[in-house]
Amino acid sequence: MAETGEVNPMFLQQLLELGISEEKAKEALIKTGNQSSDSAALFYFSELEVRTIFMMFLTKAVTRDKSVQQLFSGFEVDESMSCEYKMVFVVNMELTMGIGKVAAQVAHAAVGLYQMMLEESDSWQQMLTTWDNDGGKKIVLKGQNVEHILELQEQACRLKLPNYLVKDAGKTQIAAGSRTVLAIMGEETLVNQVTGNLQLL
Incomplete structure (x- = not known):
């Protein structure tokens, strides 16, 4: 999908629930072609180069929400970090x-x-x-x-x-x-x- 100013509202909401600001969430979705919320999330965190903070966040998110756990099921999470x-x-x-x-x-x-x-x-x-x-x-x-x-x-x-x-x-x-x-x-x-x-x- 080409980069446009419009974003998928469902993907946007999922990113907002992960604690990403609306501005950054929209930017990440546009940069990744509005393909999915997980690809946008990966782009967002890799661009910031804060893997440690990312993993700390994931631990809290996984504990709180099973849908988030499924979204990031490919990651290894160190619970002690959070x-x-x-x-x-x-x-x-x-x-x-x-x-x-x-x-x-x-x-x-x-x-x-x-x-x-x-x-x-x-x-x-x-x-x-x-x-x-x-x-x-x-x-x-x-x-x-x-x-x-x-x-x-x-x-x-x-x-x-x-x-x-x-x-x-x-x-x-x-x-x-x-x-x-x-x-x-x-x-x-x-x-x-x-x-x-x-x-x-």
Whole structure:
């Protein structure tokens, strides 16, 4: 098909769903003669010479959409390239804890979750390694009360995110068995589904 200003609307929509801008998608379709969305996508990414970014994108797209998986079935995708992990700590603000107490409880949560993940599965161990190599992103957030903390933990469990809830021994400041800090680890987009609307401490 000759190069024209008109593009196949179905091919265009498929490229837009891949995250390509409308301008670049139209250009890629025209340059490849409006033959197919996959040939246009290959042209787009090869022209930018960003194979690494392309493969990172493909991993996320394949996970999200089976039609995209079929479109790019000829590519080998390294899933580890796309994942950005973080560990978050949700502090139970209902409890009366001083700064030092909060710091100690967050430390308990970090160590507890880390040890649990090391013991549970190879995939979690790999997650820790990747997270650690990327700088070990950690964020401390405010939880409303114990009910809120338990609700967040339930959401994390539904998403199969590693999590660890600290129960205080009751030696200082608060009653024994008080749930102080919930630690959650996982891919950033998934963790944000649970804690994305919480305020920083």
